[in-house]
Amino acid sequence: MHSSLVRLQNVFGFFTTVAFVVAALIAASDLAAPRTPKSNIQVKDVSVLKGRPHYYSNKIEEYAQIRFSLSADLSSLFTWNTKQVFVYVSASWPNSTSVALSNEAVIWDMIITNPSADHLTNLGPSAMKKLKRSAKGKPIDPSRGKLELKNQKPKYSISAPGGKLALTNDVVLKVHYNVQPWVGVLTWTPQVEFLGWKKMRGGVSKVFSLPAVKAKKQPVKKD
Amino acid sequence: MAVSQEKISVYSLADLKNTTDDALPVYLNSLGFVQSHTLTDVRLGLGYSAFALCAATFYWDYTYGFDSTKFYTTIAVAVYTILNTALTFWIWGVEKNTVYVGTHKTSGTKIQVQTKTDKFKAVYRVTVITTTKDGKSTTKKVDKAFSGWFDAAGHFVTRPFQQMLATNVELIGQADPKNVVVAAKKEKVDEVEDNRSMDDKWASLLAESSIEDAVTSGTPAKSAKKRGKKA
Amino acid sequence: MLSALQNPRQAAAQILNFGLILSTAFMMWKGLSVISDSPSPIVVVLSGSMEPAFQRGDLLFLWNRNFMEETKVGEIVVYNVKGKNIPIVHRLVRKFGVGEAAKLLTKGDNNSADDTELYAKGQDYIERKDIIGSVVAYIPFVGYVTILLSEHPWLKTVMLGIMGLVVVLQRE
Numbered sequence: 204m205h206s207s208l209v210r211l212q213n214v215f216g217f218f219t220t221v222a223f224v225v226a227a228l229i230a231a232s233d234l235a236a237p238r239t240p241k242s243n244i245q246v247k248d249v250s251v252l253k254g255r256p257h258y259y260s261n262k263i264e265e266y267a268q269i270r271f272s273l274s275a276d277l278s279s280l281f282t283w284n285t286k287q288v289f290v291y292v293s294a295s296w297p298n299s300t301s302v303a304l305s306n307e308a309v310i311w312d313m314i315i316t317n318p319s320a321d322h323l324t325n326l327g328p329s330a331m332k333k334l335k336r337s338a339k340g341k342p343i344d345p346s347r348g349k350l351e352l353k354n355q356k357p358k359y360s361i362s363a364p365g366g367k368l369a370l371t372n373d374v375v376l377k378v379h380y381n382v383q384p385w386v387g388v389l390t391w392t393p394q395v396e397f398l399g400w401k402k403m404r405g406g407v408s409k410v411f412s413l414p415a416v417k418a419k420k421q422p423v424k425k426d
Numbered sequence: 427m428a429v430s431q432e433k434i435s436v437y438s439l440a441d442l443k444n445t446t447d448d449a450l451p452v453y454l455n456s457l458g459f460v461q462s463h464t465l466t467d468v469r470l471g472l473g474y475s476a477f478a479l480c481a482a483t484f485y486w487d488y489t490y491g492f493d494s495t496k497f498y499t500t501i502a503v504a505v506y507t508i509l510n511t512a513l514t515f516w517i518w519g520v521e522k523n524t525v526y527v528g529t530h531k532t533s534g535t536k537i538q539v540q541t542k543t544d545k546f547k548a549v550y551r552v553t554v555i556t557t558t559k560d561g562k563s564t565t566k567k568v569d570k571a572f573s574g575w576f577d578a579a580g581h582f583v584t585r586p587f588q589q590m591l592a593t594n595v596e597l598i599g600q601a602d603p604k605n606v607v608v609a610a611k612k613e614k615v616d617e618v619e620d621n622r623s624m625d626d627k628w629a630s631l632l633a634e635s636s637i638e639d640a641v642t643s644g645t646p647a648k649s650a651k652k653r654g655k656k657a
Numbered sequence: 658m659l660s661a662l663q664n665p666r667q668a669a670a671q672i673l674n675f676g677l678i679l680s681t682a683f684m685m686w687k688g689l690s691v692i693s694d695s696p697s698p699i700v701v702v703l704s705g706s707m708e709p710a711f712q713r714g715d716l717l718f719l720w721n722r723n724f725m726e727e728t729k730v731g732e733i734v735v736y737n738v739k740g741k742n743i744p745i746v747h748r749l750v751r752k753f754g755v756g757e758a759a760k761l762l763t764k765g766d767n768n769s770a771d772d773t774e775l776y777a778k779g780q781d782y783i784e785r786k787d788i789i790g791s792v793v794a795y796i797p798f799v800g801y802v803t804i805l806l807s808e809h810p811w812l813k814t815v816m817l818g819i820m821g822l823v824v825v826l827q828r829e
């Protein structure tokens with residue numbers, strides 16, 4: 204019993220060590236791939252509407268709908284260790300008391316899976332088939348990182364805790380990304396450049412203001 | 427009790443070494459050495475205080491949660507690290523595989539025995555450091571195959587083990603002259619042995635041990651009795 | 658093997674070996690806690706609400722200190738809700754204000770609605786103090802063992818028993 208147990212222990216220990224070393228090497232390989240993302244975001248139509256947070260609520264709040272156009276090249280983020288890239292556009296605006304952009308809300312996001320993670324996506328069968336076909340057996344598909352959105356409707360119309368949002372000044376849209384690896388460190392749009400990882404070129408819109416509330420009353424789903 | 431009742435697997439190096447290590451203090455204590463446990467006691471002290479600290483940390487963390495005990499936990503982690511480092515240093519730097527420390531009752535000579543084995547080699551590597559009363563210290567290294575005192579079934583045979591020590595270490599030989607194998611021929615055989623193949627070694631050692639079995643069973647059980655009491 | 662236990666020092670040493678394995682594991686965990694300032698620096702994903710990024714059984718490493726900047730929108734955070742004892746790992750999608758009082762809203766990537774429904778009754782936002790850490794690193798699948806262990810508690814007893822026996826009975 205003794206020696207077989209010891210052997211089993213040794214084999215398991217060796218297996219674990221090897222697995223962790225390989226995983227560490229894969230994680231470290233991220234640093235070898237330079238990242239040179241760029242994007243261009245433009246604010247299109249902006250409107251503020253009154254609505255209720257959900258159907259049964261009697262609270263009336265102001266909701267901002269910000270349409271935008273986005274052209275982005277995030278293809279350099281796709282390597283063999285990329286599971287998905289989460290791209291999101293946020294709107295930021297300062298408080299009434301300070302100039303710092305102290306409020307931020309995501310208005311649109313998108314999960315771009317690397318073909319190696321396609322099977323994990325939550326999609327219907329036909330959409331899944333289409334997604335899988337788009338990569339045609341390629342394990343890595345950097346072309347998925349190229350986005351071209353024209354006058355895109357936001358996924359989330361935003362509100363603020365006080366319920367007031369109309370006539371807010373100094374609003375700015377920003378493009379961000381979050382790279383989810385198969386193993387290793389999660390990374391976001393860098394604030395400083397590090398080795399081959401460059402800052403995002405562009406990715407910030409011109410400063411704009413939210414208009415007054417549109418006269419027409421219309422319930423908006425906050426989701 | 428010349429042959430142990432207990433049987434171990436001769437393929438387990440750890441078992442061979444542990445059984446032999448256990449027999450060593452029994453033998454030396456029977457020769458009038460007084461064993462000192464200081465090394466072990468310091469190790470146990472360091473280890474158990476680290477363990478107690480950990481138990482205390484577990485208790486306050488479990489009872490009062492992480493945030494309110496953060497400060498104490500930080501200190502406990504630091505102290506635990508220090509204790510554990512000290513323990514590691516003690517084991518590798520001070521104990522150095524020491525299995526026995528003792529002083530002879532009459533001569534006052536100190537003996538320290540360190541043992542180790544190399545991976546995949548059934549050789550018992552013994553280092554004996556003797557320090558006389560006036561501070562003169564000698565170091566003797568002996569490497570012997572375990573097959574010298576284990577039979578093929580895995581029984582520990584006391585006599586050849588004691589002879590091995592008494593013959594090779596002067597101090598033990600002086601304390602136990604009966605077990606010193608004087609024949610120069612024997613020592614030569616030992617040296618030649620290392621050049622032979624494993625099978626040859628086994629064959630000759632088996633032959634040897636069976637002879638010694640016959641010898642021990644023939645001698646009066648005086649010494650064996652004494653040892654049996656101590657064990 | 659068992660004869661070793663007749664010598665009290667040796668018995669003490671062998672029990673200590675087992676004790677030190679457990680206590681070192683625990684203290685390493687606490688050390689990680691102290692460094693990351695999180696009560697639970699490593700968590701296992703239990704639900705599919707962050708798919709495809711995280712699956713059930715994936716291991717997440719958390720960091721709960723704000724050195725350079727505040728926890729911000731886009732980060733994936735693990736937070737506790739009053740009255741619920743299972744922490745939730747979701748993405749921060751809105752932040753109003755700065756500092757400890759900032760109002761934060763979270764949402765699972767795989768959920769269509771934000772987390773307002775998951776919060777306590779009458780709670781619309783969470784605060785920084787509810788967060789026990791932001792996800793900084795990821796190892797897939799390794800945590801599945803703990804899911805198995807919590808779903809089949811008898812496995813725990815068996816494992817602990819075997820571990821104890823092996824360490825106490827065998828010397829290296």
